[in-house]
Amino acid sequence: MKRLLSAIIACMATLGAVSCLHDTLSDPATRQEGTARLVVEVSAKEALDLSKVDIKVKNKEMPFSFTVQPDASGRAELQLQPGKYDISASAYLRETRSSAAGGADEFLLTRDGIIAPDGTVREARISIPLTVSVPGELVFREIYYHGCSTLDGAAYTKDRYLEIYNNTGADGKTLYLDSLCIAALYPANSTTGSNAWAGRDTIPVFQMFWMFPGDGHSYPLAPGESAVVAAMAAVDHRGRCTSGLQLGKAHFGCYDAQLPMHEIAAGVTPMVMYMTGQGTAWALSIHSPAVVLFKPAMGVRKYMDDALTWERYAPGESSGTRYRHIAKTWILDGVDCADTPSQSIKRLPVSIDASYVYMRSAHYSGKCIRRKLESEEGGIAFYRDTNHSAEDFLTDCTPSPRLKDD
Amino acid sequence: MINSLLTALLVLTSLFPLYRGREYATVRAEGRVEGGAFRNIYDPELGVRGLVGAEGVMLRKGLMLQGRFDYSYDYGTRSRWRGWIDPYESPFMLCDSIPGNISQETYDMEASLAIPAEKWRFGINAGYRATIFAKHKDLRNKNTRMDLTVAPSVAWCGDKFRAGLALGYLRNTEQVEYMQVDGSSEKYLFRLYGLWLYSSSGFSSAENRRYKENSGVFSDLRLEYENGTLRIGNDFHVRYSYGSQTETGYNNLHYGDTQCLDYRDDFSLQAGAHRVSAFWEMGQTLGLRSLQRQELDPDSNIRRWYSYGGLTECYSRSRMRAGGLYRFGKERWSVSAGLDWMSETQYYREYPILFTQRLSLLEPHLAGSARFGLGKKAGWLELEASARYSLPLTAVPDDITVLGGMETEESETQLLAPLFEEFHYRSASRIGAGLNVRWTLPLPRRGRSLDFGIGVQHTSALGGPMNGLSRSAGSLAVHYHF
Numbered sequence: 001m002k003r004l005l006s007a008i009i010a011c012m013a014t015l016g017a018v019s020c021l022h023d024t025l026s027d028p029a030t031r032q033e034g035t036a037r038l039v040v041e042v043s044a045k046e047a048l049d050l051s052k053v054d055i056k057v058k059n060k061e062m063p064f065s066f067t068v069q070p071d072a073s074g075r076a077e078l079q080l081q082p083g084k085y086d087i088s089a090s091a092y093l094r095e096t097r098s099s100a101a102g103g104a105d106e107f108l109l110t111r112d113g114i115i116a117p118d119g120t121v122r123e124a125r126i127s128i129p130l131t132v133s134v135p136g137e138l139v140f141r142e143i144y145y146h147g148c149s150t151l152d153g154a155a156y157t158k159d160r161y162l163e164i165y166n167n168t169g170a171d172g173k174t175l176y177l178d179s180l181c182i183a184a185l186y187p188a189n190s191t192t193g194s195n196a197w198a199g200r201d202t203i204p205v206f207q208m209f210w211m212f213p214g215d216g217h218s219y220p221l222a223p224g225e226s227a228v229v230a231a232m233a234a235v236d237h238r239g240r241c242t243s244g245l246q247l248g249k250a251h252f253g254c255y256d257a258q259l260p261m262h263e264i265a266a267g268v269t270p271m272v273m274y275m276t277g278q279g280t281a282w283a284l285s286i287h288s289p290a291v292v293l294f295k296p297a298m299g300v301r302k303y304m305d306d307a308l309t310w311e312r313y314a315p316g317e318s319s320g321t322r323y324r325h326i327a328k329t330w331i332l333d334g335v336d337c338a339d340t341p342s343q344s345i346k347r348l349p350v351s352i353d354a355s356y357v358y359m360r361s362a363h364y365s366g367k368c369i370r371r372k373l374e375s376e377e378g379g380i381a382f383y384r385d386t387n388h389s390a391e392d393f394l395t396d397c398t399p400s401p402r403l404k405d406d
Numbered sequence: 407m408i409n410s411l412l413t414a415l416l417v418l419t420s421l422f423p424l425y426r427g428r429e430y431a432t433v434r435a436e437g438r439v440e441g442g443a444f445r446n447i448y449d450p451e452l453g454v455r456g457l458v459g460a461e462g463v464m465l466r467k468g469l470m471l472q473g474r475f476d477y478s479y480d481y482g483t484r485s486r487w488r489g490w491i492d493p494y495e496s497p498f499m500l501c502d503s504i505p506g507n508i509s510q511e512t513y514d515m516e517a518s519l520a521i522p523a524e525k526w527r528f529g530i531n532a533g534y535r536a537t538i539f540a541k542h543k544d545l546r547n548k549n550t551r552m553d554l555t556v557a558p559s560v561a562w563c564g565d566k567f568r569a570g571l572a573l574g575y576l577r578n579t580e581q582v583e584y585m586q587v588d589g590s591s592e593k594y595l596f597r598l599y600g601l602w603l604y605s606s607s608g609f610s611s612a613e614n615r616r617y618k619e620n621s622g623v624f625s626d627l628r629l630e631y632e633n634g635t636l637r638i639g640n641d642f643h644v645r646y647s648y649g650s651q652t653e654t655g656y657n658n659l660h661y662g663d664t665q666c667l668d669y670r671d672d673f674s675l676q677a678g679a680h681r682v683s684a685f686w687e688m689g690q691t692l693g694l695r696s697l698q699r700q701e702l703d704p705d706s707n708i709r710r711w712y713s714y715g716g717l718t719e720c721y722s723r724s725r726m727r728a729g730g731l732y733r734f735g736k737e738r739w740s741v742s743a744g745l746d747w748m749s750e751t752q753y754y755r756e757y758p759i760l761f762t763q764r765l766s767l768l769e770p771h772l773a774g775s776a777r778f779g780l781g782k783k784a785g786w787l788e789l790e791a792s793a794r795y796s797l798p799l800t801a802v803p804d805d806i807t808v809l810g811g812m813e814t815e816e817s818e819t820q821l822l823a824p825l826f827e828e829f830h831y832r833s834a835s836r837i838g839a840g841l842n843v844r845w846t847l848p849l850p851r852r853g854r855s856l857d858f859g860i861g862v863q864h865t866s867a868l869g870g871p872m873n874g875l876s877r878s879a880g881s882l883a884v885h886y887h888f
Contacts, residue, residue, distance in 0.1 A: 110715025
């Protein structure tokens with residue numbers, strides 16, 4: 001009997017000890033020790049007040065982002081939950097309309113340090129060199145990729161478009177669209193979990209790209225003017241869907257006879273298609289495309305002829321699909337659109353887009369992203385372009401493309 | 407000897423709720439209808455339940471054998487957010503927001519064996535339950551769940567003092583898979599992390615399923631003292647379980663782990679017609695997430711998820727309950743009065759942001775019962791009436807604190823509408839009342855009887871955003887004892 005009682009008392013004492021330990025763990029105030037320390041150092045070749053730079057850390061699992069300012073030397077210390085992050089640093093210099101931006105690719109932060117691509121642990125310290133850039137001359141003003149609904153309530157995606165704008169301002173110059181190209185990049189969606197091409201100098205093009213026709217001086221774009229490119233159907237959508245867009249008045253249409261899903265109205269100039277993959281339609285992502293405006297340095301024809309240089313297997317593979325690449329230095333403007341910040345991947349390098357933009361509204365909402373208006377002079381708008389799409393774009397806007405007769 | 411055997415088995419929770427001191431068998435059929443606007447967010451607007459079951463106890467050569475089998479079918483209308491059959495079991499859940507009708511089938515079975523050896527008693531209890539749950543509107547989830555418990559026990563039975571200990575193992579698994587039939591519009595799947603923090607994406611077959619498993623141990627320690635009309639008992643229960651949620655495939659994707667520890671103690675003292683009982687319980691569920699990255703597996707040439715840096719604690723739910731009850735009972739009637747208190751704190755931490763929810767309630771309750779004889783052939787009638795009032799003491803639905811001097815950008819991290827809807831239900835002051843009537847009809851053959859039961863319950867909210875809403879339930883039961 002005594003032995004039984006002893007056993008019972010011992011059992012209860014053990015349970016009590018476990019209980020106390022558990023209660024200690026449950027106090028959130030004591031759990032800062034489970035967090036990770038990260039040191040960020042920003043630097044710039046130009047003379048900049050580094051304490052005015054915003055360092056933004058985005059959690060990739062959950063849609064949280066935190067902003068801190070470094071000290072005058074550019075150094076900031078952050079205490080964060082271990083997780084998957086990306087980080088960007090930016091400052092906008094209003095007087096010169098220029099911006100300083102930089103960033104680092106996605107990284108895993110643990111209590112022990114940062115996990116390198118090869119799985120080894122390194123010190124939790126990230127250096128971000130800032131690049132001062134002036135706004136691009138040609139930029140995407142609006143991108144409408146979400147799609148909308150038919151009048152019966154079904155999903156509708158044929159009314160999507162991209163609008164390109166001459167952003168040189170009131171004192172600017174006329175630019176020519178001839179031989180410029182637009183494309184979406186691989187991976188086609190931001191939700192694929194990882195980007196095998198991250199951190200490389202060349203970027204794969206998804207499926208096909210489209211070139212503006214012309215002989216070099218055929219399609220001028222004066223300062224403050226736009227060119228609307230219908231991505232799939234340059235026709236009147238007013239009787240078809242809730243967006244009611246009259247893309248029969250678009251300037252250009254992505255149209256090729258090989259693509260049976262595509263349509264074009266009389267009077268719309270067809271773009272020139274270059275197929276780099278497969279498909280019967282340009283499957284621009286409805287939730288997270290990464291779109292670029294680019295011009296191959298050697299000209300489109302030579303670029304297409306040089307398959308040996310510009311077509312490659314996926315990293316780490318020696319067979320399967322060969323992907324057509326472009327050099328990141330050819331890109332005039334690019335926007336990384338994410339579905340949600342959670343677990344999104346980046347496809348554009350930080351030198352072109354240090355962050356990403358995402359829509360809060362649901363897919364097929366009929367909404368678009370639009371570049372923020374910075375100033376207006378002499379009736380000509382100047383839009384913000386800091387290579388930081390999260391800061392440069394408004395989201396969930398009602399589409400208002402500047403069509404031909406508008 | 408039967409009482410001693412019972413003591414040996416009482417350490418196994420609710421082992422013989424119908425035990426009446428002899429061999430018996432019961433066949434039962436029960437039905438329940440519930441409806442009304444005062445409901446928790448996971449509850450259906452209208453719920454219907456049907457159950458058939460059988461239970462029996464046999465004594466054979468000193469051995470005591472018990473078995474039970476129940477089949478139940480539940481149907482409900484306009485249920486939402488129910489990604490798991492029990493949405494409170496884990497903070498991590500894959501779910502959708504579109505209301506739809508649900509159905510659930512449950513097969514529940516249990517068996518026990520007890521062996522006496524002088525003053526010692528050895529027993530074992532095993533339970534198995536299989537549940538199938540489905541929503542019948544896009545996005546349609548189909549859940550299959552299995553619950554298994556095995557609990558050996560030992561007891562020492564003296565003349566006045568009895569003690570028993572059971573140690574058990576539990577395991578449950580559940581798999582959920584979503585499908586979409588109507589593809590004309592896009593539906594969203596939500597990944598919840600606790601306190602309605604979430605991420606979401608359009609439905610795709612790439613991430614439409616999840617597998618959850620829990621394994622754990624529990625123990626039950628019971629002490630009893632009996633001397634004449636004085637009887638003192640204490641039952642201490644502790645349960646620990648560890649669970650994880652993963653992709654159902656082989657790509658090694660982990661959605662989160664849970665760690666759960668619960669204690670409960672029940673004390674009772676009976677002296678003649680007076681009985682005092684009290685209980686306290688406390689528990690905590692922790693949510694842990696692993697840090698993963700997709701990498702190319704060089705062996706299979708397939709991209710898989712690899713974990714780094716161990717688990718990070720991101721969620722905690724601490725709960726405490728305590729209560730006391732006084733009952734005065736005579737042969738034909740009894741009255742009771744009691745007071746219960748509960749407190750619950752939930753945290754979600756994504757350092758430096760801390761989300762907190764606090765709720766505490768006080769619940770006084772009263773009950774009374776009476777039994778009327780209807781004559782030798784007509785049997786007897788039992789009436790039970792109860793009332794319960796719930797008063798919130800603390801109600802903080804969503805307190806957000808940013809630590810460490812950083813600025814945060816406003817973004818949609820929490821599903822605020824369901825968060826508040828759930829909290830308003832749980833924190834509403836309310837009054838509830840119930841009435842149960844049972845007629846026991848003895849059958850001509852000795853030892854056989856029929857029970858007919860009917861019950862009604864009604865609950866009304868008395869304050870908060872749900873003020874004026876109510877919910878009612880009615881039940882019918884027929885039991886045949888032989």
